[in-house]
Amino acid sequence: MESGIHKTPLLSVRNLRLSLRRRHMPDLPLVSIDELDLARGEILALVGETGSGKSLAAASLVRLFPAKQICVNSGTIQFDGRDVLALNKEELAVLRGQEIAMIFQDPMSALNPVFRVGTLAGEVLRTHFKLTLEEIRERTRKAFHAAGLRGIDGIERRYPHQLSGGQRQRLCIAMALACEPRLLIADEPTTALDVTIQIQIIELLATLCRERDLGILFITHNLHIINGFADRVAVMRNGTIVEQGLTSEVFTRPQHEYTKMLLKAGFIQNEPGKDTPLSWSMSLSEQSRPLNAENILNVKQAPKQKTASALEPLIEIAHLSFSYPSAKTALEDINLVVHEEECLALVGESGSGKTTLGRLLMRLELPSAGRLRVAGYDVASLGVNDLDGYYRTIQMVFQDSAWAMDPLMTVEHIIEEPLMRMKILTADDRQVLVHAMLQHLGIGLEHAQKYPRELSGGQRQRAGIARALVQRPRILILDEPTSALDVQVQAQILKLLAELRTEYRLTLIIITHDLGVVRSMCDTVAVLRRGRVIETGPTKEIFANPAHDYTRSLLSAASR
Numbered sequence: 001m002e003s004g005i006h007k008t009p010l011l012s013v014r015n016l017r018l019s020l021r022r023r024h025m026p027d028l029p030l031v032s033i034d035e036l037d038l039a040r041g042e043i044l045a046l047v048g049e050t051g052s053g054k055s056l057a058a059a060s061l062v063r064l065f066p067a068k069q070i071c072v073n074s075g076t077i078q079f080d081g082r083d084v085l086a087l088n089k090e091e092l093a094v095l096r097g098q099e100i101a102m103i104f105q106d107p108m109s110a111l112n113p114v115f116r117v118g119t120l121a122g123e124v125l126r127t128h129f130k131l132t133l134e135e136i137r138e139r140t141r142k143a144f145h146a147a148g149l150r151g152i153d154g155i156e157r158r159y160p161h162q163l164s165g166g167q168r169q170r171l172c173i174a175m176a177l178a179c180e181p182r183l184l185i186a187d188e189p190t191t192a193l194d195v196t197i198q199i200q201i202i203e204l205l206a207t208l209c210r211e212r213d214l215g216i217l218f219i220t221h222n223l224h225i226i227n228g229f230a231d232r233v234a235v236m237r238n239g240t241i242v243e244q245g246l247t248s249e250v251f252t253r254p255q256h257e258y259t260k261m262l263l264k265a266g267f268i269q270n271e272p273g274k275d276t277p278l279s280w281s282m283s284l285s286e287q288s289r290p291l292n293a294e295n296i297l298n299v300k301q302a303p304k305q306k307t308a309s310a311l312e313p314l315i316e317i318a319h320l321s322f323s324y325p326s327a328k329t330a331l332e333d334i335n336l337v338v339h340e341e342e343c344l345a346l347v348g349e350s351g352s353g354k355t356t357l358g359r360l361l362m363r364l365e366l367p368s369a370g371r372l373r374v375a376g377y378d379v380a381s382l383g384v385n386d387l388d389g390y391y392r393t394i395q396m397v398f399q400d401s402a403w404a405m406d407p408l409m410t411v412e413h414i415i416e417e418p419l420m421r422m423k424i425l426t427a428d429d430r431q432v433l434v435h436a437m438l439q440h441l442g443i444g445l446e447h448a449q450k451y452p453r454e455l456s457g458g459q460r461q462r463a464g465i466a467r468a469l470v471q472r473p474r475i476l477i478l479d480e481p482t483s484a485l486d487v488q489v490q491a492q493i494l495k496l497l498a499e500l501r502t503e504y505r506l507t508l509i510i511i512t513h514d515l516g517v518v519r520s521m522c523d524t525v526a527v528l529r530r531g532r533v534i535e536t537g538p539t540k541e542i543f544a545n546p547a548h549d550y551t552r553s554l555l556s557a558a559s560r
Contacts, residue, residue, distance in 0.1 A: 008081075009037040010183060010215045011061065016075030018060060018239075021068070030070065031057050031239045038183070043209055043216045045230035045247065047223065047262065049486040050458030053239035054219045055105060058185050061217075062096050063087075079183070098128040101176035105188040105219075107168035108400045111160040117171060118156030124175050139178055147174035148200050152351075153328075162324075166193045166350025166513075173201065177208070183215045184208075190225060191483045194349045194513030195557040202229055221486030223262060227251060235259045262487065314340045314475065314507055315361070320370035322360060330356045331531045334370070340474075343501065343508040345518040345539070347554065348528035354511045355399065357528075358477045361509070362396045363387070375474060388421060395468035396477040399511075401460040405452040405467075411438075412448040415467045422471070437466035442492055458485045462493065472504055479511040494520055515558040519543060527551050 013036040019027035031053050038044045046054050059065050061077055063084060077084040079100065087095060096102075104110040111120060121140045125131055131139070140156070147170045149155060160168055173189060186205070190198040206229060208214050218230060226233060226247060233251075234244035235258065243256040254260045315338035322331040331353045338344050346354040359365045360372060363379050372379040375393045382390055398404040405414050412434055419430045438445055441462040452460055461481070468476060481497075482490040494517065500506050510522060518525060518539060526536040527548065535548045546552045 009078075010040045010080060011036075011038040011217075012076075012078040013037070013061070014076050014078075016057075016060065016077065017073040018056065018065070018070055019073055021071055027071065027073075029239065031060065033057060033075070033241055036234060036241065036244070038215050038217055040182070040215050041209055041213045042232070043206070043218055043230045045218045045220060045226040045233040046236060047220055047226065047233060048236035049221065049262075049488055051456040052236045054236050055187055055456075057236065057239075058102070058187055058217060058219055061185065062100050062102065063092060064096075064102070094128070097124060097181070098179050099181055100183045100185065101179060101181035102185040103172050103176045103187060103189045105191065106400065106402050107172045108160060108403050110172055111168065113160055115159075116156065117158050117160065117163070120160075121156075121171070121175050121178060124178050128179050140174075143174040143178040144171075146177055146204060147171070148197055148204075149174060164350045164355060166197060169193055170197070170201075170350075180212065181214070183217070185217045185219070187219045188221070189218070190220075190222070194347075195515060195554060196349060198225070198513075199557050205229075223487060235262065312339075313337045314342075314375055315509075316371065316373040318371040320357075320360070320372055321368045322356060322365060323368045329531055331360070334533055336526055336533065336536065338507060338509065340507055341501070341505050342524060343510065343522045345522035345525045346509065346511045346528060347513065347515065347518060347525060350513075352528040353531040354528055355479055358396060358479055358509065358511055361394065361475075361477060363390065391418075391473075392422075392471050393473055394475040394477065395471065395473040397461075397464050397468045397479060397481055399479040399483070401464045402452060404464055405460065407452055410449050410451060411443070411455070411463050414452070414463065415470055418467065418471050433470055434466075437470050440469075440496060441466045442489070458489050461485060462489075465493070469500065474505070475507045475509070476500075477509045477511070480513070481510065482514065482517060483512075490517075497521065515543075515555065527554070 013033050015035075016031065016033040017029070018031040019029050021027055036044075046058065048054050056065065056070075060072075061079075061084065072085060075085075079095070084095070115123075118137075118140065121143065122136045125136045125139055144150060144155070149167065149170050152167070155163075155167075160171070163171065169189065169191070170193070173186075176184060176186075184205070189205075190201050193201060202225060205216055205218070209216055218226065220226060228247075230247045232245060233247045234241050235250070235256065236242070237258050243250065243254065243259045250259065251263065254263055315336070317334055317336040320331060320334040321329070323329045334357065336344075346357060348354055356365065360367055361374060361379070363382055366380055374390075377386070377390055377393070379390075409417070412431075415434045415437055416430050419425055419433060425433075435445060435448070438448060443459055443462050443466065447455065447459065452463070455463065462485075465478075465481065478497075482493055485493060497506075497508065498521065501508055508521070510517065512518060522539050524537065525539050525542045526533050527542070527550065528534070529550050535542065535546065535551050542551065543555065546555060
């Protein structure tokens with residue numbers, strides 16, 4: 001792709017320093033950018049690990065940070081010759097959305113849950129333009145079509161919670177594109193999307209960049225995506241850009257050791273059963289033994305022999321169907337069997353029914369028809385008094401980590417809450433288990449007293465995994481467990497899950513669009529499309545010889 005760099009940058013940042021104000025203590029440095037330029041018709045990728053400061057740096061370009069807590073110590077932000085830091089409130093309102101649009105990482109947090117989708121999209125246009133109702137509807141339809149939301153019946157009348165994670169992400173993209181801005185800041189815009197839609201969104205952004213002379217700042221931890229897509233790349237670590245240049249040059253001749261580490265972690269492919277790229281400093285048992293976490297809950301057992309009874313299904317799904325009250329069928333005639341200690345992947349495009357099936361297993365929804373048995377429980381007939389025992393057997397890590405946590409509770413309290421319902425552990429025992437989980441997931445005890453809003457997206461995701469694991473369930477459902485994590489933390493989480501599966505004989509159901517995760521972790525694969533299982537079988541066989549055209553298209557998209 002041609003860089004399309006003009007003599008005068010559309011966006012220019014010089015010597016920008018941001019810090020956090022602290023009472024009775026020196027300010028804490030957050031972001032330090034010496035030089036960063038973005039031209040019209042150029043795609044600049046900002047990459048780095050979770051917590052490196054990418055999102056804060058991007059938000060500062062339109063002054064989307066709390067001025068009472070974060071201060072600008074020095075520097076300038078020039079957009080099309082104007083000093084963004086000097087704009088008044090009215091000028092900022094025009095700049096945000098009309099000239100610079102932003103796609104946020106967590107779509108559910110960016111969407112008002114009390115308004116319908118059509119109203120949300122129309123409000124963006126009403127705020128910035130004087131248009132008739134019909135003009136708003138027409139531009140909304142075009143934006144929906146451009147973002148891949150076409151062909152979904154009645155989507156304008158749905159609420160955000162009635163959309164899949166991928167559909168919500170595409171809605172945010174459509175709202176950002178509606179005003180036809182000159183600069184688009186995309187914060188992890190493909191995180192929640194399946195591989196086929198990822199390609200569509202990447203191709204859409206590349207086309208918009210060329211046709212509209214649009215500048216794009218693309219924030220991501222996925223190095224696979226930006227290779228061949230971004231003109232230039234800037235690598236951020238601890239709030240500082242440590243390296244930047246043409247993507248081809250940075251990828252082939254990285255100068256900084258941190259860049260070399262990211263590239264090494266991001267481009268190693270794994271076969272089923274092989275370790276993930278990064279080493280794990282100590283095993284799970286070595287980490288937990290000093291804290292005696294296993295003795296407290298008394299759940300670790302000696303390895304058992306594979307007997308006939310052990311091969312009996314742990315989960316049986318027969319002719320399962322589910323329809324929403326609107327009569328929309330989400331799942332139809334699902335038949336699956338999962339054995340103990342098996343790892344099953346549920347894959348398919350956004351809206352295919354993957355998450356709905358997970359919610360049925362968790363008894364958050366009741367089936368419309370069919371049979372669902374989990375570890376001897378008839379899930380549909382469970383009473384209120386049975387749920388505590390059932391949820392010690394099965395737990396779920398939800399895709400939207402921010403919305404799965406009480407914002408008024410600390411991380412330690414969030415992880416401890418399931419243990420408090422057991423009524424058999426002392427407060428000291430609970431604290432030992434919670435601290436063990438924090439260490440296992442790499443969150444760090446210094447984050448125990450923080451609130452979810454004070455964590456990065458990846459840290460929140462790890463806290464959600466810790467909360468699900470703290471009771472040592474037999475079955476763990478993970479809905480896009482690594483979608484918000486950078487490549488290094490992805491490797492650590494996958495390594496940790498593999499160790500947990502072995503040492504605690506976990507059965508895993510992984511809902512994902514990341515076929516790299518499937519290849520690394522899963523024994524079997526079930527491919528869903530439009531609420532039906534169209535293909536299932538061992539991972540190696542599905543990857544080597546897919547039987548269905550749709551499966552072949554998914555694998556082809558992933559290879560691209």
